[in-house]
Amino acid sequence: MCGIVGYVGNRNCVATLLDGLKRLEYRGYDSAGIAVVEDSSLHCIKECGKVSVLEKKIGEEWPLWPEKACHIGIAHTRWATHGAPSCINSHPHIDSSGRFAIVHNGIVENYAALKRHLIDHGHTFNSETDSEVIANLISECYNGDIFAATAAALRQIVGTFGLAVISLEQPDTLIVARRGSPIVVGVGNSENLVASDIAAIVAYTKRVIFLNDDDIALITADRIDIRNIDNVPVAREIAKIDWSIDAAEKQGYEHFMLKEIFEQPEAVGNALRGRIDEQNITAILSGLSMTPREMTQINRILVAACGTSMHAGMVGDFFFEDLAGIPTSVEQAAEFRYRNPIIEPNTLIIPISQSGETADTLAAVREAANKGATVAAICNVVGSTIARESGRGVYLHAGPEIGVASTKAFTCQVSVLLLMAVKFARTRRLDRENAKAILDEVKQLPELIRAVLAMAENIRVVAEKYGSADNFFYIGRGYLYPVALEGALKLKEISYIHAEGYHAAELKHGPIALLEPKVPVMALANDIPGKDKILANIQECKARKSPVIATATVGDKEVESLADDVIWIPACSKYVAPIVTVVALQLFAYYVARMRGCEIDQPRNLAKSVTVE
Numbered sequence: 001m002c003g004i005v006g007y008v009g010n011r012n013c014v015a016t017l018l019d020g021l022k023r024l025e026y027r028g029y030d031s032a033g034i035a036v037v038e039d040s041s042l043h044c045i046k047e048c049g050k051v052s053v054l055e056k057k058i059g060e061e062w063p064l065w066p067e068k069a070c071h072i073g074i075a076h077t078r079w080a081t082h083g084a085p086s087c088i089n090s091h092p093h094i095d096s097s098g099r100f101a102i103v104h105n106g107i108v109e110n111y112a113a114l115k116r117h118l119i120d121h122g123h124t125f126n127s128e129t130d131s132e133v134i135a136n137l138i139s140e141c142y143n144g145d146i147f148a149a150t151a152a153a154l155r156q157i158v159g160t161f162g163l164a165v166i167s168l169e170q171p172d173t174l175i176v177a178r179r180g181s182p183i184v185v186g187v188g189n190s191e192n193l194v195a196s197d198i199a200a201i202v203a204y205t206k207r208v209i210f211l212n213d214d215d216i217a218l219i220t221a222d223r224i225d226i227r228n229i230d231n232v233p234v235a236r237e238i239a240k241i242d243w244s245i246d247a248a249e250k251q252g253y254e255h256f257m258l259k260e261i262f263e264q265p266e267a268v269g270n271a272l273r274g275r276i277d278e279q280n281i282t283a284i285l286s287g288l289s290m291t292p293r294e295m296t297q298i299n300r301i302l303v304a305a306c307g308t309s310m311h312a313g314m315v316g317d318f319f320f321e322d323l324a325g326i327p328t329s330v331e332q333a334a335e336f337r338y339r340n341p342i343i344e345p346n347t348l349i350i351p352i353s354q355s356g357e358t359a360d361t362l363a364a365v366r367e368a369a370n371k372g373a374t375v376a377a378i379c380n381v382v383g384s385t386i387a388r389e390s391g392r393g394v395y396l397h398a399g400p401e402i403g404v405a406s407t408k409a410f411t412c413q414v415s416v417l418l419l420m421a422v423k424f425a426r427t428r429r430l431d432r433e434n435a436k437a438i439l440d441e442v443k444q445l446p447e448l449i450r451a452v453l454a455m456a457e458n459i460r461v462v463a464e465k466y467g468s469a470d471n472f473f474y475i476g477r478g479y480l481y482p483v484a485l486e487g488a489l490k491l492k493e494i495s496y497i498h499a500e501g502y503h504a505a506e507l508k509h510g511p512i513a514l515l516e517p518k519v520p521v522m523a524l525a526n527d528i529p530g531k532d533k534i535l536a537n538i539q540e541c542k543a544r545k546s547p548v549i550a551t552a553t554v555g556d557k558e559v560e561s562l563a564d565d566v567i568w569i570p571a572c573s574k575y576v577a578p579i580v581t582v583v584a585l586q587l588f589a590y591y592v593a594r595m596r597g598c599e600i601d602q603p604r605n606l607a608k609s610v611t612v613e
């Protein structure tokens with residue numbers, strides 16, 4: 001989704017802004033632009049398409065920029081919501097008096113009424129966007145005090161915003177504000193930066209301040225003054241980012257997605273580090289902040305998440321019911337608040353979100369909190385809104401996930417869910433011996449994942465054999481059913497092949513009608529409970545002449561004799577099989593997409609972080 005970068009300081013800001021925009025490209029966008037204050041005027045250049053196209057345009061239209069004294073600026077990558085992707089609709093937007101430039105993430109729900117009002121007061125508009133209203137509203141409210149004007153404008157807005165503003169009225173001051181859309185301030189030496197995502201600024205500083213909703217910050221090169229919308233100063237802590245810019249770079253991999261797939265042994269290792277209590281044979285998850293007694297009182301778990309995170313939650317559902325005996329259900333976060341969920345005093349809500357900013361998941365957190373539930377989030381991005389609003393939870397420590405298709409977040413989410421389930425189960429019915437067996441295998445996860453990665457070349461060969469299909473089915477049962485859904489999601493989002501994830505038993509209740517020689521089936525046939533039944537499902541597919549690719553436990557002759565092609569998975573229990581198996585399916589999707597020449601890290605129409613409902 002849209003991205004914001006801003007800079008104020010001693011340097012010429014153009015290169016820093018462009019660099020920041022490039023680091024936000026992974027979020028998905030259709031146009032980009034920058035505005036800087038230069039020689040008492042606002043210099044704004046925007047373009048449709050990639051940041052590299054914008055960079056070229058800046059070079060052509062403003063070749064002398066490196067020699068100019070432009071020390072303050074804002075920049076944006078836009079993902080169209082109101083108004084088609086176009087140069088005019090892209091940000092920054094400048095008010096009709098030419099004094100205020102803004103970049104905005106979010107949606108102004110009442111923009112039509114505000115626009116009518118502003119037009120009546122003599123303002124003019126160039127774009128079809130809701131965001132342009134904000135620039136004119138600040139201009140309308142300006143009476144010599146930039147903070148007061150911003151606050152007055154934002155008070156009139158119904159909707160969400162992550163906002164950055166520069167002006168000719170106070171040309172040394174960058175203003176940022178947030179409500180429902182993240183803004184982080186990077187604290188530098190004689191310079192300060194702002195962004196909607198740490199990745200844009202981590203190359204310049206690791207000291208950051210996360211704004212809360214309705215915070216407005218006035219930022220100069222050496223001062224950060226944060227107040228709430230009612231002009232009351234607020235103290236916000238400086239947090240230290242624990243990952244470096246290397247983590248947000250490709251490091252020789254062709255794509256971020258491939259890098260992140262290959263990072264999974266380390267990522268999962270980091271998610272597990274320090275979290276296994278060898279003495280008591282349980283998990284250490286201090287962020288849960290729950291006593292064993294409080295844990296035993298939880299009698300129901302609701303997971304709320306979207307997309308890949310929801311699939312992780314579906315594996316968690318098995319863990320909690322199977323190991324801890326706690327009735328669990330997984331809700332599509334988008335439906336959560338609309339279906340009036342039944343939340344009793346002892347219900348635990350677990351929102352799962354890599355970004356920690358997904359609008360629907362955040363809304364579920366708020367609904368749950370309003371109903372008095374205990375909320376414990378699983379997030380990757382430290383300081384993200386869902387993590388902060390949930391109050392308690394577990395971070396993944398997976399490092400930044402840049403590829404739009406989620407990979408390492410999924411394996412880390414499932415690993416953390418397994419630890420969580422073991423922790424709950426140990427306060428109930430899981431004995432030391434069985435807990436030890438599970439945790440011993442959990443410790444093997446990095447090695448098990450490495451074993452799958454070592455087969456990447458074989459997986460590539462199989463992927464390229466089937467990569468020209470137009471339709472695909474992924475089937476699984478039990479613990480591997482959510483993995484079938486996830487495998488199909490990976491394939492469709494990056495290769496654009498229509499792929500359906502199905503419970504293997506459901507195939508004969510309808511979709512089997514679609515099977516024919518041109519429709520391959522990926523059958524998850526690892527040697528875990530349910531395998532016998534999956535073998536029967538493979539027979540059903542073969543009888544309809546669909547080619548079958550199977551994931552199978554290394555050395556499984558039975559599956560090998562039935563399937564057309566086999567992707568080998570190291571022997572492991574049902575508990576860790578989802579984590580290990582999904583890695584093979586990620587690689588499969590990756591190689592199919594690469595063979596088809598797709599834009600793997602930024603698939604069409606997709607955004608990394610979905611901050612609108």
Ligand code: F6R
Pocket residue numbers: 306307308309310352353354355356357358361404405406407489493608609610
């Ligand atoms: C798929 C994918 C999405 C996200 C979903 C939720 O590869 O990345 O389905 O999983 O948009 O995002 P988070 O986890 O950030 O809440």
